[in-house]
Amino acid sequence: MGRPTRRAFSLAALTALTALTAVTTTGAAARPGPREPGHRRAAAEMRGVWLATVANRDWPSRPGLTAAEQRTELIAHLDTAVRNRLNTVIFQVRPTADALWPSPYEPWSQYLTGTQGENPGWDPLGTAVEEAHARGLKLHAWFNPYRIAIHADPSRLLASHPARRHPDWVVTYGGKLYYNPGLPQVRAFVQDAMLDAVARYPVDAVHFDDYFYPYPVAGQTFDDDAAYDAYGGDFPNRAAWRRDNIDRLVRETAARVREVRPGAEFGISPFGVWRNAATDPLGSDTRAGVQTYDDLYADTRRWVREHWIDYLVPQLYWNIGLAAADYAKLLPWWAEVARGTKTKLYLGEALYKAGDPAQPAAWQDPAELSRHLTLAAGHPQVRGHVFFAAREVAADPIGAMTRVVADHYQQPAKPPR
Secondary structure: OOOOOOOOOHHHHHHHHHHHOOOOOOOOHHHHOOOOOOOOOOOOOEEEEEEEOHHHHHOOOOOOOHHHHHHHHHHHHHHHHHHOOEEEEEEEEEEEEEOEEEEEEEEEOOHHHHOOOOOOOOOOOHHHHHHHOOOOOOEEEOOOEEEEOOOHHHHHOOOOOOOHHOHHEEEEOOOOOEEEEHHHHHHHHHHHHHHHHHOOOOOOOOEEOOOOOOOOOOOOOOOHHHHHHHHHHOOHHHHHHHHHHHHHHHHHHHHHHHHHHHOOEEEEEEEEEOOOOOOOOOOOOOOOOOOOHHHHOHHHHHHHOOOOOEEEEOEOOOOOEOOOHHHHHHHHHHHHOOOOOOOOOEEEHHHHHHHOOHHHHHHHHHHHHHHHHHOOOOOEEEEEEEEEEHHHHHHHHOOOOHHHHHHHOOOOOEOOO
16 A cells, blocks of 8 residues: 555655654553453454555566466465455555556556566456455455556556656656646546446445655655646645645545445545644644655545545554654544544554564564554544555564454454445
């Protein structure tokens, strides 16, 4: 979404997050007990789930299913969300510079048929919006702005792909292909491509995950020298110029969403650490290896404080007591960032870690995520939670989602507006 997002889903993000979770867990005694049944919650709260399509992460289960099979699987995810008393599905509709709707800008996604550009014979996004709304669910259209491919071979893209027609827009980095965020023509194009879906369908929100400039890869350089020479002259350094590029994307997208579909929201789900306190006194009490401000050039704190976006979902994909990034410390930090602003704060939850033997012991406890919601209930700035991801909501291997529903979602709730 990343995220493992995300949070749009990416091996780079998974590597960064896994490195953090390898740190020994401490502070277990500080964990609160489970929520008492009937504990008061706000009348409206976000109860969301990410439905990731990149690399067939959550849906479709594999490329090449028939249209009817794909539709059946999609409907099953929506029905699962309803059964768990969730109210919002964040559906990834542009995973790799492609489309899950008939776009005039970009090809049909290969994750549908197995072949980029091949018509799947139906309209997944249109169906998702219609069927979600029929079930009382909100549907947020999730876009990844700059990722072109999770491989590094342009020749594997459809011949008519915009990245093939504009090779000067493309940067190869970390074994993947990206559009260059430093080019104004790229920024305009990706907005046009995304806003086409917003104009066509009554989506309830536009959603970005955590991928702006790519996650750092040791020993490699993101080659944007030519763009920096052309457009970076007014900035003190390359980092400031890169942050301005992402700020412009955020501000411009927000304005265009309001213009194209008044009433639709614009939200972003960044990596959960803005900056460490050792880097910046305004930062969180964390020792994360990735900082969004410095490494992804995304000033997520500013977006909240200046209300450039309607909601933020920081991916707090760590357990309570983790030394490098303690959920119990990041929660109040983000709550303080959101205090007094108009930006709604939701928290991204790592359901995918529950029961994973590669994760710290805390994630083997089905009650870990329920404790997260219990802690958050003490911070009125937190307006809800989003779970990564749909596959785990359906499978629920150790009952962590069942525990969340039993402890916190006994009654339906509408999302905040």
